[in-house]
Amino acid sequence: xxxxxxxxxxxxxxxxxxxxxxxxxxxxxxxxxxxxxxxxxxxxxxxxxxxxxxxxxxxxxxxxxxxxxxxxxxxxxxxxxxxxxxxxxxxxxxxxxxxxxxxxxxxxxxxxxxxxxxxxxxxxxxxxxxxxxxxxxxxxxxxxxxxxxxxxxxxxxxxxxxxxxxxxxxxxxxxxxxxxxxxxxxxxxxxxxxxxxxxxxxxxxxxxxxxxxxxxxxxxxxxxxxxxxxxxxxxxxxxxxxxxxxxxxxxxxxxxxxxxxxxxxxxxxxxxxxxxxxxxxxxxxxxxxxxxxxxxxxxxxxxxxxxxxxxxxxxxxxxxxxxxxxxxxxxxxxxxxxxxxxxxxxxxxxxxxxxxxxxxxxxxxxxxxxxxxxxxxxxxxxxxxxxxxxxxxxxxxxxxxxxxxxxxxxxxxxxxxxxxxxxxxxxxxxxxxxxxxxxxxxxxxxxxxxxxxxxxxxxxxxxxxxxxxxxxxxxxxxxxxxxxxxxxxxxx
Amino acid sequence: xxxxxxxxxxxxxxxxxxxxxxxxxxxxxxxxxxxxxxxxxxxxxxxxxxxxxxxxxxxxxxxxxxxxxxxxxxxxxxxxxxxxxxxxxxxxxxxxxxxxxxxxxxxxxxxxxxxxxxxxxxxxxxxxxxxxxxxxxxxxxxxxxxxxxxxxxxxxxxxxxxxxxxxxxxxxxxxxxxxxxxxxxxxxxxxxxxxxxxxxxxxxxxxxxxxxxxxxxxxxxxxxxxxxxxxxxxxxxxxxxxxxxxxxxxxxxxxxxxxxxxxxxxxxxxxxxxxxxxxxxxxxxxxxxxxxxxxxxxxxxxxxxxxxxxxxxxxxxxxxxxxxxxxxxxxxxxxxxxxxxxxxxxxxxxxxxxxxxxxxxxxxxxxxxxxxxxxxxxxxxxxxxxxxxxxxxxxxxxxxxxxxxxxxxxxxxxxxxxxxxxxxxxxxxxxxxxxxxxxxxxxxxxxxx
Ligand SMILES: Cc1ncc(COP(=O)(O)O)c(C=O)c1O
Numbered sequence: 001x002x003x004x005x006x007x008x009x010x011x012x013x014x015x016x017x018x019x020x021x022x023x024x025x026x027x028x029x030x031x032x033x034x035x036x037x038x039x040x041x042x043x044x045x046x047x048x049x050x051x052x053x054x055x056x057x058x059x060x061x062x063x064x065x066x067x068x069x070x071x072x073x074x075x076x077x078x079x080x081x082x083x084x085x086x087x088x089x090x091x092x093x094x095x096x097x098x099x100x101x102x103x104x105x106x107x108x109x110x111x112x113x114x115x116x117x118x119x120x121x122x123x124x125x126x127x128x129x130x131x132x133x134x135x136x137x138x139x140x141x142x143x144x145x146x147x148x149x150x151x152x153x154x155x156x157x158x159x160x161x162x163x164x165x166x167x168x169x170x171x172x173x174x175x176x177x178x179x180x181x182x183x184x185x186x187x188x189x190x191x192x193x194x195x196x197x198x199x200x201x202x203x204x205x206x207x208x209x210x211x212x213x214x215x216x217x218x219x220x221x222x223x224x225x226x227x228x229x230x231x232x233x234x235x236x237x238x239x240x241x242x243x244x245x246x247x248x249x250x251x252x253x254x255x256x257x258x259x260x261x262x263x264x265x266x267x268x269x270x271x272x273x274x275x276x277x278x279x280x281x282x283x284x285x286x287x288x289x290x291x292x293x294x295x296x297x298x299x300x301x302x303x304x305x306x307x308x309x310x311x312x313x314x315x316x317x318x319x320x321x322x323x324x325x326x327x328x329x330x331x332x333x334x335x336x337x338x339x340x341x342x343x344x345x346x347x348x349x350x351x352x353x354x355x356x357x358x359x360x361x362x363x364x365x366x367x368x369x370x371x372x373x374x375x376x377x378x379x380x381x382x383x384x385x386x387x388x389x390x391x392x393x394x395x396x397x398x399x400x401x402x403x404x405x406x407x408x409x410x411x412x413x414x415x416x417x418x419x420x421x422x423x424x425x426x427x428x429x430x431x432x433x434x435x436x437x438x439x440x441x442x443x444x445x446x447x448x449x450x451x452x453x454x455x456x457x458x459x460x461x462x463x464x465x466x467x468x469x470x471x472x473x474x475x476x477x478x479x480x481x482x483x484x485x486x487x488x489x490x491x492x
Numbered sequence: 493x494x495x496x497x498x499x500x501x502x503x504x505x506x507x508x509x510x511x512x513x514x515x516x517x518x519x520x521x522x523x524x525x526x527x528x529x530x531x532x533x534x535x536x537x538x539x540x541x542x543x544x545x546x547x548x549x550x551x552x553x554x555x556x557x558x559x560x561x562x563x564x565x566x567x568x569x570x571x572x573x574x575x576x577x578x579x580x581x582x583x584x585x586x587x588x589x590x591x592x593x594x595x596x597x598x599x600x601x602x603x604x605x606x607x608x609x610x611x612x613x614x615x616x617x618x619x620x621x622x623x624x625x626x627x628x629x630x631x632x633x634x635x636x637x638x639x640x641x642x643x644x645x646x647x648x649x650x651x652x653x654x655x656x657x658x659x660x661x662x663x664x665x666x667x668x669x670x671x672x673x674x675x676x677x678x679x680x681x682x683x684x685x686x687x688x689x690x691x692x693x694x695x696x697x698x699x700x701x702x703x704x705x706x707x708x709x710x711x712x713x714x715x716x717x718x719x720x721x722x723x724x725x726x727x728x729x730x731x732x733x734x735x736x737x738x739x740x741x742x743x744x745x746x747x748x749x750x751x752x753x754x755x756x757x758x759x760x761x762x763x764x765x766x767x768x769x770x771x772x773x774x775x776x777x778x779x780x781x782x783x784x785x786x787x788x789x790x791x792x793x794x795x796x797x798x799x800x801x802x803x804x805x806x807x808x809x810x811x812x813x814x815x816x817x818x819x820x821x822x823x824x825x826x827x828x829x830x831x832x833x834x835x836x837x838x839x840x841x842x843x844x845x846x847x848x849x850x851x852x853x854x855x856x857x858x859x860x861x862x863x864x865x866x867x868x869x870x871x872x873x874x875x876x877x878x879x880x881x882x883x884x885x886x887x888x889x890x891x892x893x894x895x896x897x898x899x900x901x902x903x904x905x906x907x908x909x910x911x912x913x914x915x916x917x918x919x920x921x922x923x924x925x926x927x928x929x930x931x932x933x934x935x936x937x938x939x940x941x
Contacts, residue, residue, distance in 0.1 A: 002794050003598075006606050006832050016833045017573050019841040023925040024852035030872040033710055035738045039613040040836040045575055048832050055603055056584035060596035063583030069592075076495050077587050080539050085760075086577075089550025094563050095762030096902055097554070098889065104552025105761050118532050130625035130763070131818040133805070137666075144669055170805035170815035174636070176669025179810045217521040248519055249526045264818065268495070271589040273600040274622070274782065274821030276764035292665070326665030330566060330628035330658040330751070331762025343546060347494055349536030354528070358515045359496045365518055366506040383510075383518045409596050417592075420806065437497040438506060464790070469595040472789040479787035479799040483776070485619055487609035 003054050007487045010043035017045075039488075058470045059273070060414045066440050068367075070387045070417035070429025071165065071213060073243050073265035078347075081269065081340035090339050095331035099317050105335065106316035110296040112342050113280075119345075119353065120239070120259055121252025122282030126321075127338060128292040128328040132240055135260025135279030136171035136207070141325040142258060142283065142290040143205045143234045144175055149290075149323060152232070159198055159206045159228075161190050163213045163421045168238060177204055184423055188214040188379035190224055199227050205234035210251070211241045211385035213421040213429070214378075215364065225255045234258065234287075242266045243433070244361055244386035247354025257284045263334075267341040278337040292328045294318035359434035360386040363441060367432050370445035374452045375404075378424055387431035389424050390416075397455040399462045401426035404451055406473065407465035411447040494539075554899070556759060560927045562853075564876050564918020565704070565902035566627070566656050567762060568754045570732070570842070571921060576756040576829045586822055590782070594797045600821070601796035604784040607828040614734045614831070615748040616741025617770035621781035623820040624767030627728065627751025628662035631655070631698060633769060633780045633814055634726045634747045635663055638696035639670070640778045640813060641724060646695035651676040652686055654703035655728055657907040678908065683714060690721045696747075700728035701740070705904075705916065706850075706876025707867070708737060715744025731755055731768065731827075733874045735834075735843030747771045756830030757823055766823035777803060780814030845921035846875035849928065853877075853919045856932040862939040866914065876918045878904060878911065882939050885915045896934045898927075 043051075060067065067074035085091065093102050113125040129135035140158060147155045158172040161182050169179040180198055185191040190208065206228045210218045218224060228235050237251045237259035243266045245251070251259050263269045264277035271277070283291060297319045305311040318332070348356065361384075368388040372380050375390040392401025405415030405428065417429040432441055454461050466472065498506075503515070512518060519527060537545060556569045563569075580586060584599060591597030591604075604622045611620035624630040635649050649667070651660050653676050660676055667674065673693070680686055683699075690697060697718050701709045711727065718725040726747040727740035732754045740748045752766030753759075771779055777800060785799035805812040834842065854877045858865040862882030881888055885903035892898040901917040908914075919928065 003602060005602070005609075006828075007609065010835075015835050015837050016575070017835075017838045019571075019838060019845060019921060022845055022848050024849050024928070026848050027851035029736070029847065030708070033708060033737050033872070035734075035736065035742075038735065038836045038840065040610060040834070040839060041832045042835050042837070043832055045833070048575055048829065049578070051832075052579045052585075052603070052829060053582070055599035056579075056582045057599065058597075058602075059584045059588045059591075059599035060593075061584045062587035067589075069589060072589055074589065077583075078495060080543060082581065082586075084543065084546045086758075087547060087550040088555045088557050089547075089553040090555075091758040091760050092555030092557050092569075093553045093761050094556065094561065094569070094759050094899070095567055096563055096565055097899060098893065101554035101893070101899070102761065104549040107552065108549050115533055121529070130629070130820075131816075133815040133817045134625060134629075137815055141665070141668060165817075166805035166807070166809045166812065167815045167817050169810035170808075170812040173810045173812075174666070174669075174815055176671065219521055222523060247531055248528060249522045250529055253526050253529065254523075270586045270822070271818075272820075272822030273585050273588045273603075273825065274590040275818040276625075276820045276823055277818040278764075325668065327628070327658060327661045328665060329763060330626050330656065330662060330765075333762075334764040335761035336758075336764060339546070343542055345533065346537055346545065347539065347542050350531040350533045352494070352536050353531055353533065355496060358518075359498060361518050362498075362503065362506055362510075362515055365510045365512075369510050383512075383521065405593070406595065409593070414596060415593055435495050435497065438502045466595050470598055471595055471793055471795045472791055474594050474789050474795045474797050475787045476797050476799065479785035479797045482785075482787075483773070483799070484786040485605070485608055485776070485783060485799070486612045487606065 005487050006041045006043065006051055009047050009051060010041050012042055014042045014044055016043055016048055065412050066436060066444055067414040068416050068430045068432050069414060070431040071240055073431060073433055075268055075433035076435035077268055077270040081343045084343045085336040085339045090336065103316055106296050108342050109338055110298050110316050112338050113296060115345050116261055116280055116282060119246065120282040121250025123285040124288045124291055125280055125282045126291040126293060126295045127280045127333045129260060129279040129281060130329055130334055131275060131277035132260055132262045132279045133167035133171060134328055135281045136167055137174055138281050138292045138325065138328050139236050139258040139260060140171055140175040142287050143236065144177060145290045145325050146287055147204060154202055155204045157203050159203060161208060163423050164207060164209060165213060165238065168207045188216045189219050192220060192223060195224065195227055199231035201232060203231050203233040205236055207236040207238060209238040209241060211244050214389050215384040215387035216379060217385055221254055240265060241386060244357055246357040247350065248357045252284065257287055263337050263341040268344045269337050269340040276334050276337060278334040289321050289323040290325055291321040292326060293320040293324045294332060295321065356434050363432040363434060363436055364388055367430060367441045367445065371448060374448050387429060390428045390430060391424060392426045392428045394452050394455040397459050399455040399459050401428050403462035403465060404428065407451045407462045408447060409466040410468040413444055413447060559897050559899050561899040562901050562917045562919065562931060563899050565916055567759055568918060568920055569759060569922050570754050572756050573833045575833055576826055579829045580822055580826055585825060591798060594795060598795060601784050603825055603828055605786065605796050607824050608784060610828060610831045611768050611770050614731055615770040616739025617748055618773040619776045620770040621779055621783050623824045624769055624781060625820060626763065626765040626767045627749060628659040630749035630767030630769045631659050631728055632663045632666035634749050635667060635696055637778050637780065638724045641775060642695045646693050648673045648675065648691065648694040650686060650689050650694060650697045652699040653678045653681050654705060655698060655700040656704045683709060687717050690718060690723060692721060694721055694723040696724045696726055698726040698728060702730055702733050702874040705878045706873040707871045708874050711743045732843050732846060735839035736847060752827040755827040757826050764820060764823055766820045766827055778813060781816050782819060842921050846919065849923055850875040850877065850919035853917060853928045856928060857935060860932060860936050863935060875920060876916055878914045878916050881913045881915050884913055888938050891938045892934055896930060898931060898934060
């Protein structure tokens with residue numbers, strides 16, 4: 001059954017909310033600019049609750065079942081974090097309030113900056129960026145600003161491996177720089193020979209994802225970083241895959257200059273049906289002055305405070321780094337996401353961080369072992385990190401990764417990421433995360449095994465999958481051609 | 493260990509299946525000198541202890557529900573109907589991700605489609621995307637879209653200085669590598685001077701109404717002048733004000749952007765909020781961000797998908813219209829539920845309450861000795877207005893807070909030197925007449941304190 005549009009549910013004159021009558025004398029309105037039409041729904045509260053409840057039941061979600069969407073770290077989202085973010089002392093504070101009245105929030109922000117520094121091995125962190133791609137953009141702008149500040153104006157290129165996520169090259173273009181793509185070698189690492197050939201004095205830096213998007217730790221990471229440093233470039237780390245490295249290795253120790261974290265992946269904050277995320281950036285010493293701001297700084301007892309006196313108690317304040325690339329968002333980034341990530345880290349501690357990575361990697365290797373008996377795994381002759389990439393191909397069948405993905409839905413699973421990374425044809429990128437049990441992984445592998453059998457015995461079953469979802473395959477070509485993007489259809 | 497379900501027996505069986513002796517072995521690929529650093533983090537707390545710690549931290553903040561607040565300047569304290577958060581708390585919505593797989597994401601997809609429709613209705617435009625990070629980044633994306641519409645041939649961008657200073661700061665951040673001529677001269681704030689700055693190299697003119705100072709301009713005719721030099725017009729606006737005032741789309745705007753925070757999203761120290769972005773259908777292929785379109789499934793049943801993805805980074809990579817990937821999904825849902833709840837009638841009521849209460853406040857303050865409302869009769873305003881004060885705004889605010897528990901308005905001198913000692917006061921439906929009267933009394937008191 002299709003759910004009606006909210007616009008089709010109501011009736012003229014129906015309403016869901018009553019506002020108080022004005023308690024002040026009325027003022028005449030500027031007639032010229034007052035509107036008389038406004039096409040919003042006219043529904044009651046029960047219409048709304050039922051409509052959105054029914055819509056929600058059409059979604060797959062982590063709460064409903066396994067969601068091994070590679071590169072997205074769909075781990076369990078702890079409920080306590082939701083409650084903490086909604087405490088009135090956090091949800092009800094205005095970004096421009098006097099700093100004296102938001103000391104708790106500034107403290108929390110400061111501590112989270114410090115923890116992220118420690119986890120990534122960086123000298124400084126800004127929580128400004130709103131998502132991973134926004135963090136990338138901030139990072140590249142900082143790299144650019146660093147070279148310009150030194151009077152080094154020749155540098156225009158960012159080197160990016162061909163396995164990289166699409167946001168990496170897109171962020172580069174937005175920064176006014178050029179992309180030079182570097183191929184991967186047969187083990188799934190950055191190809192050193194090509195990298196060496198690309199390194200010269202026009203290189204701003206390298207953007208690298210480690211573990212990379214094949215789920216492999218870059219085996220020659222030290223050589224890679226060395227090559228970039230030798231040509232005067234900087235190293236950017238895409239921290240989307242940080243779940244594999246918590247308490248295992250710190251990109252800052254490996255001489256990375258800048259990295260974004262995804263609080264919505266690594267630190268268990270919810271993905272919200274497509275956001276909001278949060279993409280803090282960590283930097284090495286030399287990029288500190290360029291961090292986007294404001295960031296939070298703490299004056300310790302005994303330090304000189306704003307009035308030039310010695311402070312008696314710790315005091316937190318917002319500051320703009322000296323040569324900051326500027327603001328990335330109107331205020332300070334996604335504060336309520338910081339509250340969730342703070343709670344998460346606070347409940348894990350140092351050992352807990354490492355356990356997360358260990359079990360994410362254990363789960364991925366276990367599942368890789370099971371899946372390798374069913375589908376080819378192009379780079380599967382080594383241990384993976386938190387995820388791996390299989391090829392959705394079956395000998396003796398014409399089914400594609402897409403068919404396998406769609407059929408998985410009939411078993412109650414969300415499909416893996418498909419067709420990314422681009423260097424694996426028919427990619428199925430599988431990331432189980434640490435919060436899944438062995439039974440779940442076993443059931444998922446069993447489903448894949450059955451699907452592989454079906455691919456040979458009854459390929460049509462896969463071509464036409466899914467069969468048990470609220471809706472069948474959709475006509476995407478028609479959507480793009482007819483372009484109905486609003487309830488009142490094509491006319492707009 | 494809290495959220496990891498493994499037992500010792502699980503671990504053993506899994507390691508055996510993999511063919512390694514211990515978990516550590518799986519990390520042999522990490523160079524030894526970097527492997528397993530000691531992290532200097534505090535020891536873990538249980539949920540019970542963490543809840544206690546977080547509540548104590550929260551108590552160090554002064555939240556709007558415990559005070560009277562007249563602070564706005566881009567973030568507003570409005571009433572959020574209960575139903576909004578009840579919907580947001582459904583795990584089916586908040587523990588899903590971007591609806592890449594439409595067969596198992598129709599809930600999110602239809603909610604976005606309906607949101608797009610409501611934003612189109614509100615702004616008077618034909619196409620809305622599924623969101624940007626906030627109002628400031630929406631404006632920055634509008635600038636980039638205008639450059640792309642002109643295929644990079646035009647380099648001049650004119651931003652009215654009456655646009656929120658932080659929004660303009662974000663545009664400067666975004667465009668620092670693009671070699672633009674960014675005009676935001678404080679001397680050219682009025683529409684006439686802005687029009688004079690238009691030339692054949694101009695890609696975009698952006699204005700804000702209600703302006704950062706709360707003033708509402710009649711934009712009639714502006715779009716024609718902008719179009720006559722071949723540029724685009726972007727209007728930054730407050731969505732609540734659109735419950736009352738003419739939609740910018742009906743005045744010829746090419747892009748309408750703003751922050752959807754007033755639509756059911758809590759203040760939360762500035763984020764996450766919601767950047768809305770609406771444009772003309774003819775520009776939709778140059779627009780950034782996710783877009784949902786209607787289609788049918790193989791049996792002809794109506795359904796929704798992400799569409800025109802070839803604009804986006806995962807397909808087009810360095811030639812994408814933007815790098816945006818994760819957007820503000822759940823905040824978009826908040827706005828959709830809020831707008832459904834308010835509906836046509838409720839949104840108008842909220843907007844009128846804001847308008848009348850702000851005008852009452854302005855009248856009360858304007859008569860106080862030493863205070864005057866800037867341009868009170870010259871230009872119409874919505875729910876914010878600037879007040880010239882007899883003393884520095886920081887001093888007045890300190891007095892209001894310490895003696896009356898009132899959070900005062902924004903100090904305009906922070907961003908506009910020529911507006912020294914001007915306070916920007918915001919009034920919403922949350923402010924009662926009594927609170928406004930107390931504010932006036934308190935302000936009078938500071939003057940002769
Ligand atoms: C490897 C990688 N890099 C970058 C991103 C972009 O992050 P976000 O979606 O938070 O902007 C993603 C997101 O899916 C990713 O998987």
